[in-house]
Amino acid sequence: MRSLRDRLLGVVVLALLVALWQIVANLKLVSPVYLPGPDRAFTALVHGLAASDLGAKLMGTIEHMIEGWLLASIAGIALGALIGASSQARAFIAPTLEFLRPLPASAIIPVAIAVFGLSPAMALGVIAFGAIWPMLLATIHGFAAVEPRLYEVAAALRLSRPAVIFKIALPSALPDILAGLRLGLTVALILAVVCEMIAGLNGLGNWVLLSARMFRSADLFAGVILLGAVGFVGALALNIAERRLLAWRAP
Template identity: 70%
Template structure:
């Protein structure tokens, strides 16, 4: 079974390589203008050049940093607020409609408001990312806490656990799959908002770099930046999936 899996993976890698080769052919024979689509060789050269002689590494790191801090603030805030709202049915009836109304609001629409209040600063960028990434975590946490098996709460009452004890010993573990799913969604939002904020506010980072590359028709640099962003998106989701698997391994055993 496992050997089959590896074989399929190898085959699908081969197909991916075939696609890259097709891309190279498209560029080599100038079927698509090289202004729009440089070959993978030129994008790769621009990528390595950016890392060895340029400051692409610094830009990459500043985007990662921005995304990470915004996401961390959002996650902590979301879990704390979500726990408070999720464990109290009264708070839920008062707040849920407001939250439901705010949920579909595009987070990027808050950028102009944040610029008006905080200017084109790093604080503005951080608060926009934190605000945008807060919603998935907050709503998932509320849902997770509200969906805890009621009998578990009854057990907590029978054992005369205090409210913090109930939250940490019963509700939080039981809601953790929902919370982690929300945090994963929040990370995607954080990456998108970091890139958008860098584009609008001109803060140094990958978003700014790809926009400037496009404006000055440096297509290889642009594709290098896009590839890097794809790697970043993929890498963070793989890391989070690994963390999730480790944190939730007790659930599999319990079943």
Template identity: 40%
Template sequence: MTAQTMTEPAPPPAKPRRPLLQSRVSGVLLVLALLVLWDLSARFWVDSTSWPTVTAVLAALFSGSADLFAAFTSTISLMLKGFVLGALLGVAGGIAIGLSPFLRRAFTPLLEFLRPLPVPGIVPPLILLLGIDDAMKITVVAFSTFFPVLINAAQGVRMVDPVLIDMARTFRHSRLRSMWQLTLPAALPYVFSGLRISLALALIVTVVAEMIAGGTGIGYYLMTMQYAMQPDRMYAGVVLLAATGYALNWLLLLAERRLLHWYSPG
């Protein structure tokens, strides 16, 4: 063995190839395969006017129906208002409960009493109090968003390393400065987990509220198309909702990666 070969650096280990089933391409292929199966079943196997082909649904989606996109815009506007309101209240409440054992003991029974309430169960009382306008729907969405964010934020605050808190006290950091520079950054991964859960809930709850007490929105649109026996337009609304949920989750993940670039989950 020569000196040259002894001093040559070893080649870097080859990166393991990502399994196909775990790749993003495989996810897209699975969706396409399901759509093809849907289309074939509607053409050859299912003899029903309530089960349109994929091409008919896509034609209804891209035909530019003003009613569909007006309903969609109304739903997204209500959802975002309720989501932002519930998220802000959830983060503030979660930090307060996480920092204060007194507040945690005082409010835990009330929160556990209200948290399991189903959305259809709270809509009728809210209709009596707020009517069937946008205020009721925003309140329902905020209510559903509030609890996952609050619970995750409180858990994130409680998971802060006590050694770091003692170190901040040693350096005589104020309570506000410690919360801003230590507690909140440490709790942010938990907060984003709550936000992702709440985002899906917000979209679902908005549609349900529009179905129960709506004159506008995608939920009301779906019910109208069902009664009008226009399944292609109804499924077009469903597909639009699915694509919207995927896009919103992707945007939230992108924001999480940008804001928490220092965080690497195990």
């Protein structure tokens, strides 16, 4: 663990950087049209949450992100378990998945718009499609990499196929799956923002783009700060979950 002194040092340096930002903004080294000082950004943040609809936008983005991510996680782990549990299925399906994986998920946005229109369903589909890959591939890989002797134990114990999946394969694949979940959440947030920008859905993506169009840089920075906070809290929550769920593993 990091010591208290190191953390304190980090916070002090962070405060110095914010102070530097304030000085740069006050001296107008960068035009205030692009760069508001932290004071103005913070005021816009508080004002937006208290008096404007920034809170609703924040909830909109979180909703898009979580819904798409959950859908992708459930589908990804279920499909991954089905594919990973059979070496036949792996041989047929895995190469196609490997081919599709490097495809930028945002490239299917126009296709999704053509099929679903500029609707929340479009965003859900795009986010789920983009965020499914880390979970899907991690689950397949996790299932494929189970220690073979565990399967022999399962055969000796005459476990049924579902019992093998839930008692041996899934726990053994759990570290891979958790890493996939974390990556998937990052992808989900990015795609949520992009979809909101393009389709004008209720969310922070829409907020930051509109603020930029109106040259309201303080509102823009408030939105970006909130998006960073969403990403930070999401990663932190998954880190804590990971530590809890993997407590049985040797450190």
